[in-house]
Amino acid sequence: MYRLIRYVKRNRKKSLVVLALLIAYYFCLPRQLFKDPAATVITGNSNELLGALIADDGQWRFPESDSIPDKFKTCILQFEDEYFYKHPGFNPISIFKALKQNLNSGSVKRGGSTITQQVIRLSRKGQSRTYIEKFKEIILATRLELRLSKDNILNLYASHAPFGGNVVGIDAASWRYFNRSSYNLSWAESATLAVLPNAPSLIYPGKKQKHLLNKRNRLLKKLFKNGTIDELTYELSIAEGLPQKPYPLPQSAPHLLQKVAKKNKGERIKTTIDISLQKQANIIVKQHYNLLKQNEIYNISVLVLDVNTREVLTYIGNSPTDKAHQKSVDIIDKPRSTGSILKPFLYTSMLDAGDLLPNTLVADVPTQFGSYQPENFNQSYDGAVHANEALSRSLNVPAVRMLQDFGLDRFYHYLKQLKLKDLRYNANHYGLSLVLGGAESNLWDLCKSYAAMASTLNHYNENSSQYFTNEFIQPIYNSESNINFGKLTNEKTVFDAASIYLTFESMKQVNRPESDESWEFYDSSQDIAWKTGTSFGFRDAWAIGTTKDYVVGVWVGNADGEGRPGLVGVQTAAPILFDIFDILPKSDWFSKPYDEMFEVNICKKSGYRASSICDDTEQRYIQVSGQKTEPCPFHKLVHLDTSQRFQVNSSCEAISNINNTPWFVLPPLQAYYFQNKNPFYKPLPPYRNDCTESSGVSMEFIYPNQQSTIFLPKDFDGNTNDLVLKVAHSKPELELYWYIDNQFVGSTKDIHDMAVLPSDGEHIITVVDALGNELKHKITISE
Known part of the structure; x- marks a missing residue:
């Protein structure tokens, strides 16, 4: 070392030249040798090639x-x-x-x-x-x-x-x-x-x-x-021979490739996609597309999530259609009208808040809220229907009435906690149509929400009845991303486990497509909580289902929003949903979260907590918050004579001869529709002729609705048809007196239908029964 120092001092110029050459040599090589743009490449979770997007310079x-x-x-x-x-x-x-x-x-x-x-x-x-x-x-x-x-x-x-x-x-x-x-x-x-x-x-x-x-x-x-x-x-x-022509590169998930390229252009990304499942799902979608396009329905998207890892297993952004029908559009994250797909969230919200029990009877009668008049898909009414059945049958009128009772703002608050990004306006903007498709959402957010609910229930049962703080997390498609469910806590994130479980139990009863009608009789079948949705004008068909391990979401329609007859969730999206579930591993059903449930006596007929006079009861598990619901309001004690054919009271019968009998009684309008579909429903017996009737009489208009505008059609001769007024009365045997604008037009007994022909304009219809009870309705007649 000493000699080197002496040499440098004696030969400074040579040393400087050598140093300069060494520095030049060190820096002669660029830090980055290649700056060429690269193709964007995605692989499956086992490193198989899913697809590639050519580099910007046109090179593979x-x-x-x-x-x-x-x-x-x-x-x-x-x-x-x-x-x-x-x-x-x-x-x-x-x-x-x-x-x-x-x-x-x-x-x-x-x-x-x-x-x-x-x-x-x-x-x-x-x-x-x-x-x-x-x-x-x-x-x-x-x-x-x-x-x-x-x-x-x-x-x-x-x-x-x-x-x-x-x-x-x-x-x-x-x-x-x-x-x-x-x-x-x-x-x-x-x-x-x-x-x-x-x-x-x-x-x-x-x-x-x-x-x-x-x-x-x-x-x-x-x-x-x-x-x-x-x-x-x-x-x-x-x-072996030589290659004769270049092959096209695999394009198993082209829309996921587009999604990746937006953030990771020119990179190789290992995704969470199960390539075998992706390829099978592609075949299923192609088969259904070939059938649906005959009805001019051209677009399909499918998303499959792993509930436990929140990984995307299958990503099909669109069907194999052509450029004229927006083949390149990834519909999975595009806002579309939700139809009925939000109904399970309303049901769960009401259970979670303690405003509903699974079997509670809700009204299913003609309903009007201002100018908004919801109708069931089949345009018929049950009068009263159990809430879980209303969900499984996707009845619109009970859903809107439940939303009205629960509160629009309360439900909207629950939806915002689900982080549905397409809910951009306040609750009043959507109104009561929010639960029937008045809002928009996308397949990604909806599947994410269903997966979070399933995961909440799984984690609660697996972690000593505790919840994770970050359950409603975004799914992942990059295998290097990490899922963080947060910390364990005794507090629920959005919904409690029992409300979710009871919702899934109801969704399990949804009628399956024709090809799966008898699914419960096959050993290979599995329980699936699922729901369909159809938007107004038949523009969007949805089907989303979940098991303990997987969520499958399907959207069917036209990317340009064109509606088509037959574009209904259960007919077009549901068959794809069940074909996808058939290629997934079978899952066990969810475990019951006993720590969030409470066993109570339930009235079989009404679904409410049984009162002391309910005559037909059963023990059922309900969510803990359901303990605050009211006892059954539809059972009351009725005083009958010894023959039990007539009602009596102390004015006409000795107290010792009066039989106090529990009786299931619905309000008149509900009873009118209910008894048409339930032949075993027994209306109240009439009062005996010698008895003075007590209070408790009620009546309701069946048709028309309050504040409605009615157009009277004409027959082939040019004559205007009559308007038929209908009223339901709790005591149909009483005589009713009918008035239009205080002008008497007639009376009815037993069957309370009155045909009238009012003039154009506004009218007040008044109905008075024999006991002096009065009912008024305002209507408008227009040609």
Whole structure:
């Protein structure tokens, strides 16, 4: 060290020159050798290629790989640079032989470049092949050897070497020429690709195939002679043909590829997609698309989530339609009218808040809220229906009445906690139609919400009756993303576990499509909580279902919003849903969250908590919050005579002869529709003639609704048809007196239908019963 210092002091100029050269040598190599744009590549969860988007410069150039297959590595070293792992970046012997041959021939016949030098040459695009340039390559190659390991240099070469046409790199070449991963190539295929960078134009279909075959076979023979492959492998290898045309790259999830390219352009992303499931789902969608397009329904999207990991297993953004029908549009994250798909959220919200029990009777009668008049899909009414049945049958009128009772703002608050991004306006903007499709959402958010509900229930049962704080998290499609459910807590996130469980129990009863009608009788079938939705005008058909482990969401329609007859959830989306579930592993049903439930006595007929006079009860588990619901309001004690045919009271019967009997009584309008579908419903017996009737009489209009505008049709003779007024009375045997604008028009008894022909304009209809009870309605008649 002392001598070195003395030498530097004595030879300062020489030392400065050497230092300058060392600095120049150190910085002579660019920090980043290759700046070419790369293709965006996505793979499945097992690294299978799902699809690729060509690089911006029009080249099929995959992102750099950190390893290369052993077969290709052996072939390329044997063909290009046998002493790769021994030289410092250049091979003096090869250079000398090349120089001698070139001088003797008077032209460049041999390059003598090592793989390291070729990496440098590939990075220095457009440079002429001169001796000066060759000297620069040698200097830069030695510098590259000091920076990177031999394996890294080899990976660089394999990733950037030209393989003919617009194909760059071993990964892209193996898919373009052999339609499979480079790790699955044979010896013959690996040898073919190994000789191509030396003369990439040989791969053009139909051109110089013999020359390429000879080069490949010479390399295979070399491998045989040095013992790399045995004789049988050699014979089989030389018998293999050459690729004749480039293959199109796989496009199993093109819309997910578009989604990835927006954030990770030019990168290789390993996704969570199960490629086997994705391919099977693609086939299912194509089959249904071929049927649906006959009805001019062209677009389908499907999303499958793993409930436990929240990973996206299948992503089909659109059907295999054509450009004229928006083939490239990814519908999964596009806002569409929800139809009835939000009804389970209302049901769960009411259970969670303690405003409802699963079997509670809710009214299903003609209903009008101002100018809004909801109707059931089948345009009929049940009078009263159990809440869980209203959900499973997707009845619109009970849903709107439940929303009215629960409160629009309260329900909207629950929906906002689900983080549905397309709910952009306040609750009043949507009104009561919110639960029937007045709002928009997308398949991603809806599946996310159903998965979060299923996961909430799973986690509650798996973690000593505790919840996670971050349950309603976004699903992931990048395998490197991490799911963080947050911390365990005793407090629910949005819905309590019991309310979710009871909702899923109701959704399990939804009538399946015709092909699955008798599903419960097959051992291979599984319980699925599912729901369909159909938007106004038949523009959107939905079906979303969940098991303990998987959520499947399906949307069917036209991307341009065109409605079509028959575009109904249960007819178009549901069959796809169940075909997808058939290819998924079977799941057990959810465990009952006993710690969030309470066993109580329930009135069988009304579904309310049984009162002391309910005559038919059963023990059922309800959510803890349901304990605050009122006792059954539909049972009351009725005083009957000894024959039990008439009602009596103390005015006409001795108290000792009066039988106090529990009786299930619905309000008149509900009873009117209810008894048409429930023949065993027994109306109250009439009072005996000698009795003075007590209070409790009620009546309601069946038709028309309050404040409604009525258009009277004309017959073939041009005469205007009558308007038939209808009233339901709790005591139909009483006589009713009818008035229009205080003008008496007639009376009815038993069946209270009155045909009238009012003039155009506003009218007040008044009905008075024999006991003096009065009912008024305002209507407008218009031609």
